[in-house]
Amino acid sequence: MKAYMTSGTIDYLKGIDQEYPDLHLYLMTNSEGGIAYYENSEKKIFNAGRVFEVVMQTGEIQEEGYVVMNNIPVSDESKPGFEHRFKNRRNTVETMPGFQAFRLLKPLQGNTYVVFTQWGSVADFDNWKDSEQFKEAHKNQQAKQPAYTNERPFLTTCNMYIEDEDE
Numbered sequence: 631m632k633a634y635m636t637s638g639t640i641d642y643l644k645g646i647d648q649e650y651p652d653l654h655l656y657l658m659t660n661s662e663g664g665i666a667y668y669e670n671s672e673k674k675i676f677n678a679g680r681v682f683e684v685v686m687q688t689g690e691i692q693e694e695g696y697v698v699m700n701n702i703p704v705s706d707e708s709k710p711g712f713e714h715r716f717k718n719r720r721n722t723v724e725t726m727p728g729f730q731a732f733r734l735l736k737p738l739q740g741n742t743y744v745v746f747t748q749w750g751s752v753a754d755f756d757n758w759k760d761s762e763q764f765k766e767a768h769k770n771q772q773a774k775q776p777a778y779t780n781e782r783p784f785l786t787t788c789n790m791y792i793e794d795e796d797e
């Protein structure tokens with residue numbers, strides 16, 4: 631399954647959403663603007679943006695919630711090892727309160743994987759981030775992380791966009 635992501639102003643992304651009623655676009659917002667995401671389609675509708683292979687998926691993405699994406703640059707030679715680690719992951723994130731969805735997205739171009747998570751609220755994510763389960767799922771990483779690449783992972787956080795009924 632493929633997944634597609636692009637960014638832009640929310641008005642621009644809403645326009646795209648209206649143009650393609652048959653595609654289920656998920657719209658998200660943060661301080662930098664908007665992000666649109668869809669999956670399970672062969673149709674590429676974004677001019678710019680990124681295409682991924684969905685390597686792993688659990689949970690259904692909801693219309694409401696808080697999204698945290700961990701963007702992890704991984705060099706070509708480290709990709710198999712990185713994916714292997716995910717195949718042997720703890721699978722405990724799914725048991726956490728407020729968990730809604732998880733995706734491991736492999737880039738078709740470039741080196742930056744996206745670990746997509748969706749939560750009921752910011753507090754649900756923070757609770758997981760501070761938990762023993764998070765620590766367990768990420769242990770031994772200090773030693774292995776530099777092997778991925780020398781670029782640092784970075785987080786993208788956003789809220790699911792909810793149409794204002796007054797508009």
Ligand code: HEM
Pocket residue numbers: 698699700702712715716718719720721722723724732745746747766767768769771775783784785
């Ligand atoms: C920046 C440092 C981080 C790196 C390099 C990293 C990398 C990894 C790797 C390689 C795994 C597979 C398990 C393992 O090998 O231990 C994993 C698990 C996971 N990571 Fe991270 N991660 C980091 C921080 C985060 C953050 C901030 C999030 C928030 C979205 C996140 C989301 C996840 C999820 C959902 C799993 C699966 C956990 C489970 O199965 O219970 N990671 N991570």
